[in-house]
Amino acid sequence: MAALTEGLQDYLEAILLCSAEHKFVRTKHLAEKLGVKSPSVNAAVKELARLGFVEHESYGYIELTAEGRRQAESVYSKHRILYRFFAKTLSLPNDLAEDTACGIEHHLDELTLKKITRLLDFLERKMKQSEEFTSELRKALDND
Amino acid sequence: MAALTEGLQDYLEAILLCSAEHKFVRTKHLAEKLGVKSPSVNAAVKELARLGFVEHESYGYIELTAEGRRQAESVYSKHRILYRFFAKTLSLPNDLAEDTACGIEHHLDELTLKKITRLLDFLERKMKQSEEFTSELRKALDND
DNA sequence: TAATAAAGTTAGTCTAGGCTAATTATAGTC
């Protein structure tokens, strides 16, 4: 499949999230979500259309193609796992967890993601099973 | 302190590593280590010198300033922790662990790094204490 | 229905960070 830069992956992810919120995705929504100006969105969407990840007719709505959705969901699933790790397991502040997840989500391959998921599942299972384990872990993490 | 892009952080880290290997760091070494051509190194080093992170006289050696070393070590310490996490804790292949660590090291702040370190310390302590814990964790991670 | 507001697009600029080709400096060898 075609090459997707980090930046374009961010756009795909934002389109996925916006389409959950608004049903129709517009340039304006993406600009707001990503904190960029509309010409930047326009250029990115044009490139994504050229690569076959979105459909977009001029002055109209923006929609993911099947492949675009697949890619967007891949990125977003990484984001969610990482957020879980940072916010829940490590108890970092939500906005920091969010920012960190966002920064590194592009750099994890499927195998790494799978391993992290299993580690989180394991830790959560242990914590559910054992109060002692939970307090040990919390104490280890909060050792300020 | 002045702004350092991800790319410039990579150069600082490479200078730190090269200075451990070669004693005198040269453009050529950095180009090899980073997989770029020498004009790219030259431009980056020039910028780092302008920002006060390295000293470099034309056609001579490249040296970190105190601040440059501090920055480089900050990045490298993140790298090492992440490598430990990916290679040791998650048992990922060394080169994948290396690449992943390299990709995300720029995106972790000190607090996040501290929490990850504590989690790793905790897990390693538990594994040292308990064979059962170790095999449970290994089994959870290798659940193919 | 004409006027205006809002949204989208286009054109042109900038920065970071690569590259190649050509030049200049240094070092090693006859």
Next chain:
DNA sequence: GACTATAATTAGCCTAGACTAACTTTATTA
């Protein structure tokens, strides 16, 4: 001491991805 190989630098180009300013399209509303 001159010649050559290696290294470093400069000049100039390219791409991604941001921006502003100007323009066009669409939608709203008097």
